[in-house]
Amino acid sequence: MKDFLSLNNQLCFAIYETAGEFNKLYTSVLQPFGLTYPQYLVLLALWEKDEVSMKELGTRLGLGTGTLTPMISRMQENGWVRKERSKEDERKVFIYLEEKAHRDKSPITKRIAEEIQLCDISLTEYDELMTRLNELDQKLKDRSKSTGA
Amino acid sequence: MKDFLSLNNQLCFAIYETAGEFNKLYTSVLQPFGLTYPQYLVLLALWEKDEVSMKELGTRLGLGTGTLTPMISRMQENGWVRKERSKEDERKVFIYLEEKAHRDKSPITKRIAEEIQLCDISLTEYDELMTRLNELDQKLKDRSKSTGA
DNA sequence: TACAATCAAATCGTACACGATTCAAATAAA
DNA sequence: TTTATTTGAATCGTGTACGATTTGATTGTA
Known part of the structure; x- marks a missing residue:
């Protein structure tokens, strides 16, 4: 039990730090484009699937309205996206990518790819890490569901 | 190259999400104690080593003065710590744990341990994840050193 | 139809997080 | 010594991030 706690302290710290480093790396690349890291994650989501409601976007990014709206x-x-209230259900607001977002997609991703290559991360590392992180993420979410409900 | 980029997008997203989930878990436990997650990380650092300067604390947590000072x-x-300017070097400010921080250490860590156990994380998982995260963290830091300098 | 419950966004208040700037103290150079 | 540089904190402006509340639209039910 004591071991688990101290392991967990190390783990939450490691995630905290790595998330911070990722943030810094992406920030340095995205700054010239006038984008922040979280804003890039929004574009990433929209490049996958355009025309989504605030609600759906928030769910996909794990963000609430208090973060997403502003x-x-x-x-x-800044001309990346456009907001439009739905005609069918006036409660919903849909987000659409603007020209700029399509135009800049290629140069942005190219710059990021360049920067990432400097880190020299192997395919196995990616795989291993993502699998483990998703496992952990799932367990954390399961817990909150069982205790929160 | 294209593979690496899309793997990296998935990875940065996974870290972003998992960091967020960790934040939520700890927040729910720490709220009753009147602590935030980053504040708990500060206590964690000070429980390891008390009487450190702002500078050192910032380095250990990977935080700048703009975050740490306020x-x-x-x-x-809130009575967790005390700030005191150094006599030898008046530029330095040292941080000291207060009684409350010592007194509440045990109940706080106990509650966290309880909550973590609900997630059912194995020793191997901890180990694997921490090793990988630290590897990645190091590579990200190495990169910023080589490009930034 | 009417009215309650629900739902989607927006808003508000608090707390990080970062880069840039400022300021005072300490150290190095002239 | 006097000046110049460096160093450690504090401050400022911008941008997340969250929970709680509010507002307006929609749906369910009497």
Whole structure:
């Protein structure tokens, strides 16, 4: 039990730090494009699937309305996306990618790919890490479901 | 190259999400104690080694003065720590744990341990994840050193 | 139809997190 | 010594991030 606790302290710290480093790496690449890291994650989601509601976007990113609303507004001001209220259900607001987002996709991803290659991460490392992280993420979410409900 | 990019997108997203889930789990436990997750990480660092300067604390947590100064001030207002300017070098400010931080250490860690056990994480999982995360963290840091310098 | 419950966004208040700037103290150089 | 540089904190502005509350639209039910 004591071992688990101290392991966990190390783990939560390692995740905290690595997330921070990732943030810094992406920030340095994205800054020239006038994008922040979380904003890039939004584009990533929208490049996968365009025309989604705030609700769906929030679910996919694990973000609430308090975070997303002002962030999307900023992205709209900067010409990345467009907000439009649904005609069928006026409660819903859909997000659409703007030209700029399509145009800049290639140069942005190219710059990121360049930067990532400097880190010299192997395919096995990616695989291993993602599998483990997703496992952990799932367990954390299961727990909150069982205790929170 | 294309594979690496899409793998990396998945990875940065997985870390982003898992970090968020960890944050939520700890927040739910720490809230009753009047602590935030980053504040707990500060206590964790100080329980390891007390009487450190802002500078050293920032280095250990990977946080800058712009984050740390207001955070420590809040923790001082709430009675967790005390700030004191060094006599030898008046530029330095040392942080000291207060009684409350010592007193609450045991109940806090106990509650966290309880919550973690619900997630059912194995020793191998901890080990594997931490090793991989630290490897990655190191590579990210090496890169920023070589490009930034 | 009418009214309650529900749902989607927006808003508000608090707390990180970072880069850039400022300021005082300490150290190095002239 | 006097000046120049460096160093450690604090401050400022911008941008997440979250829970709680509010507002307006929709749906369910009497």
